[in-house]
Amino acid sequence: MADYCIVSDVTLDLVQDIVNELDVHIIPMDFHLGDTPYTHFPDERELSCEDFYKRLKAGEDSVTSQINPVVFENYLTPFLESGKDVLYIAFSSGLSGTYNTGRLMSEGLKEKYPDRKIICIDSLCASIGEGLLVYLAAKERQKGKSLEEVANFVEDIKRKCCHWFMVEDLHHLKRGGRLNSLEAMVGTALRICPVLSMDKEGKLLVVSKVRGNKKALEYLVNRLEEDGIDTKNQTVIIGHAACPDYAKALADILTERGLVKDYLITNIGPVIGTHTGAGMCAMTFVGENYKF
Numbered sequence: 001m002a003d004y005c006i007v008s009d010v011t012l013d014l015v016q017d018i019v020n021e022l023d024v025h026i027i028p029m030d031f032h033l034g035d036t037p038y039t040h041f042p043d044e045r046e047l048s049c050e051d052f053y054k055r056l057k058a059g060e061d062s063v064t065s066q067i068n069p070v071v072f073e074n075y076l077t078p079f080l081e082s083g084k085d086v087l088y089i090a091f092s093s094g095l096s097g098t099y100n101t102g103r104l105m106s107e108g109l110k111e112k113y114p115d116r117k118i119i120c121i122d123s124l125c126a127s128i129g130e131g132l133l134v135y136l137a138a139k140e141r142q143k144g145k146s147l148e149e150v151a152n153f154v155e156d157i158k159r160k161c162c163h164w165f166m167v168e169d170l171h172h173l174k175r176g177g178r179l180n181s182l183e184a185m186v187g188t189a190l191r192i193c194p195v196l197s198m199d200k201e202g203k204l205l206v207v208s209k210v211r212g213n214k215k216a217l218e219y220l221v222n223r224l225e226e227d228g229i230d231t232k233n234q235t236v237i238i239g240h241a242a243c244p245d246y247a248k249a250l251a252d253i254l255t256e257r258g259l260v261k262d263y264l265i266t267n268i269g270p271v272i273g274t275h276t277g278a279g280m281c282a283m284t285f286v287g288e289n290y291k292f
Helices: 016-022 049-057 069-081 098-112 128-142 147-160 170-175 181-189 213-227 244-256 270-276
Strands: 004-009 025-027 029-033 036-040 062-064 085-090 118-122 161-166 192-198 204-211 235-240 262-267 281-286
Touching (some): 016 128, 029 270, 049 270, 069 098, 085 098, 161 213, 192 213
Parallel strands (some): 235 262
Antiparallel strands (some): 029 036
16 A cells, blocks of 8 residues: 555644654645735734734734745645655635635646556545544544545545634624624724534535624533534534633533543634634534534
8 A cells, every 4th residue: 555645735734743653744824914925824924823823803903815837836846755645635716716726727737647546536625624624534534544535534524523602702704704894993993703604515604693702602502502413422623713711711611511532722714714803712522513
């Protein structure tokens, strides 16, 4: 069985320690904050998440861009040259063109390296949902599963990765077209926290609007209790955008109620944070999805 590596995008929002533990490889992505260009890596080497959100709160605008073909080719080529096959798990095609870029570039690379295999999978996931999918794939690889076996596993389970996000800063949802100006203004005044999930096409969907962050966090827990499959044997992932207190509160509820086997807490990076703003807290788990 040929050796292979698992590759994904930095939009999976897993911190470097988790990336190292899983032995996965992450393609960085570019963004502009104010007039300054940055590249985001899991180790936050160019700009920390903390500093990013401080500047975002201060009023600086951030703009992201998808992975371009040259970056994709340059990143995968060393693996192929070393004799490794590649399983690429991409950011949702419902939110970005990254998957299609990867798929097209992989066809060219397979012609250049005909003895190597490249399998590209559209995760239909975003942020820590993508992170959960990569986490589960890496665990299957650690069991000795082949490239094809892990790829089939990912295709089977990706629609069972339940994403639940609460958002506190409504400005960024308004800018992205998910709230109109009146909804954002009234929602801010009433401390409304929209709760979002992903639909079957891998697009973001506002599912509910809850008053106050405590009720929003409880909503996330309720979805885990209602939709989760065998959660007491699961490791769930919690992500936060400069609101570690929310992440800890969510983790404490899970622990106190004995709802999960374990949890990982990670930062929501600038690429996703550009579109959600600070104060976003999310949880992903395996369950019965799309029960909106």
